[in-house]
Amino acid sequence: MPKRAEKPELAKAYDASKVEDGIYRRWEKSGYFDPDKLPNGKKRTPFTIVLPPPNATGVLHVGHATMLAIEDLMIRYKRMRGFAALWVPGTDHASIATQNKVEKLIQEKEKKSRHDLGRKEFLKRVEAFVKGSQDTIRNQVRKMGSSIDWSREAYTLDAPRSEAVIEMFNRMYEDGLVYRGERVVNWCVRCTSTLADDEVEYKEQNAKLYFLKYGPFSVATTRPETKLGDTAVAANPSDERYKEWIGKSFELDWGKGTKPLTIRVIGDHEVDPKFGSGLVGVTPAHSAVDFRMAEKNKLPIIKVIGEDGRMLETAGKYAGMTVLEARHAFVKDLEAQGLIEKVEELTNNLSACYRCSTAIEPLTSLQWFVDVNKKIPGRGKSLKELSLEAVKRGGVKIIPERFEKVYFHWMENLRDWCVSRQIWFGHRIPAWYCADRHVTVARKAPKKCGQCGKKELTQDGDTFDTWFSSGTWTFTTLGWPKAMKGGKKTGDLKRFHPTSVLETGYDILFFWVARMILMTTYALKEVPFKTVYLHGLVRDEQGRKMSKSLGNVLDPLDVIPKYGTDAVRLSLVLGTAPGADAKVWDEKIAGYRNFTNKLWNVSRFILTSVSKVRREPKKPPAKTLADRWILARLEAVTAQASAHIERYEFSPAGELLRDFSWTELADWYLEIAKIQMQDPKLRASTEKVLLHALENVLKLWHPYMPFVTEAIWDLLAGNAKGKKFLMIESWPKAAKKPAPAPKEFALMQDIIAAIRNIRSEYKVEPAKRVDATIVAGLKAKLLKDNAAVIRTLARTENLTILAKGEKPKDAASAMVGGIEIHLPLAGMVDMAKERARLEKEKANLEGFVKGLEAKLANKGYTDNAPKEVVEKTRAMLAEKKEELKKIEAALGS
């Protein structure tokens, strides 16, 4: 008997909460999250993922948990495969989002606005808030088991990133790619800032379409108040009704207290003659489309709405009113003058801020833009062209592939990128102005104006669009620009960039992924990453988006204590596909918790029943059919799971492993191992097979469920010399095309299942052993060799295996392949019932045989179908016919 000390003490049920934090601490302390510190770390081939930096607005949600689970899976897999696996953590300052959040908090607590506090004080508050969020985020990332290199942590608003952003902007300025201009921008009245086109959301609403008497015409509009800023009216040039008017002008008077307007009639193909009256009142200052018409036709621009959402002096008597107030007042005045012809109802889209849902006012404003269409000096291509090429030429591969089309469509239609935001929290734009409004763009605060030499300069008060800084994330986290020496990459940048995979949600393909490609191809002349893996959104059981207002948000930190991190990770990875939304709910996680416990108990059984706990890395010799079977299955599963993971098919790989671990290893092999270990001749070899299977199963599962596997590994290899973490063990090897598992085992399974089925059918008490006769023909020897297995798993008493024989009297029968199984259940078999059961079986078989015969009689089939398929059908027919014969014989007796 082994010494007691060698037997691990194992709890009956796995308790994740007791082991996870301790294991994480040990991993972290080991230093292996840093690829340089791995054994032979410097010699390994790099594999890099940068963490999409979570917004510093607060806590991580289940979407972040999905991201962490998938990325950690890839990192752990590659680490075990011998790569220098680097995963870079960080957080995003998320300018607008964070500023809004802190503003709200201060408003609630202190009833103060950011203006009450002033820029400096407000920013101090934001920074304090961010520090707290970062701590929370770090803890949550650790809780998920992320093997991420904390020594390389970055923040989008820290000094190195700040230097990088300034460098980028200056380079673009020097290349003539940035300009400051008056353009119609999406203006959020609440944030008092511009928004990029993709930061605007559209919501369907019911609106009124007013038909106004508009000089000699009728013009339809949903925004009457903007008509105070019209400078033209546009018609489709092909519209016969207005053709002769094009080019002419007229005076338009909206009544007392307004300034008369001079309106020119212009032609534009964008006008739909079928909508409204076929005429559009052109308001260049408050519509992007109208602005373009104004540029083409050199129209004057009258701004009537201000940055505060109130009407300007140009709106005459309506000045000072909010947009809505002005609309009501103006409509009332028009009605009084009889200038409203009719009002129709229609549904249109209201544009709103993606951060605070406030209605967007398009208005002209002086902003900084990045020109995406201008050729870059020395490159001969525009930013847009470079970004398209990166994906078109295969430098960047997007998974799932259909998102490549989405990317192309978006990129092809990209307009100049407004990068300035009237937000306090962010990277200040490195532009300075003198009293004469000359602009100086520089890397450091200049001493004097670059144009006139004046010494009093003020820096632009605006900050950058948050995506302008996060767009540089892959290379700034690796040391750019400092790591560039003599135009060449050095250090981490050289070793780890381009990164290998960018894993993120498809919802930020445009916001972030596209911007990273744009910024990186520009700055480094290389792609930021080779593969983009897009995960889907996580939804609740009913398929709804998770949101605070619905109260259906699943907080990873709530479920981790309940089910364990491994279970949570499995529930987010299995049953999902890239780019497809996934549903998660409590019971699903509980199901995977059950599986972690299953794995624990499989291990518990193996570790407590072997004579000595030890590693068994080499494939042991197989002494029995079951040994051969489980070893073959293990190798096949290893090969298949590896192939799936290489193809980013994480769910199929996991399902394969799950079925293998649970059904094949636990339900079949472990039960047989119990029998084999009773036999002194088989005991040692069976232990080897068990330990070998366990060792490999732990390795295969480790990227999915790092905690429980590492905990068991500790018990398995804890005493071994040179004991290492499972985390850095090497991935199991398998032949590319492993030998198939022996078919004879499947026959055994079928026989056992058939006996169990009859027992259940006739309600034989589970504990009761019954006699059985198996007439097995050529398979008799095989079954005799494995009689102990059948006897135990099917609970038989006297098991008679014959090559040839008669059916015993009053027996219940079943046919499996060419084999007859008879259970003489004396006194228990109701022969009428047995007959009915067999008749039913016979009818089924006859139908099936008929189908196969018809198939084979069809010349079209035998001529056209592949030989193997036809052969298979023939073999099947022969087998089923044999079975049918036996059933008929059983019925006849």
Next chain:
RNA sequence: GGGCGCGUAGCUCAACGGUAGAGCAUCUGCUUUACACGCAGAGGGUUCAGGGUUCAAAUCCUUGCGCGCCCACCA
């Protein structure tokens, strides 16, 4: 207006051209010395509908219906 995805057992999803599978749920049994977070057995499907291609279709093509999403934005 343009594009994409999905519709398979009550639920969540597999099978992607050759007899429709799994987990959960349901039903029937069971303290079988690893696990009741378990074991054994069972029931449950005109694969949304119609048409086509094929010897063969859940799988390919086509039309329609239903659900979801993205882009554009209409004054």
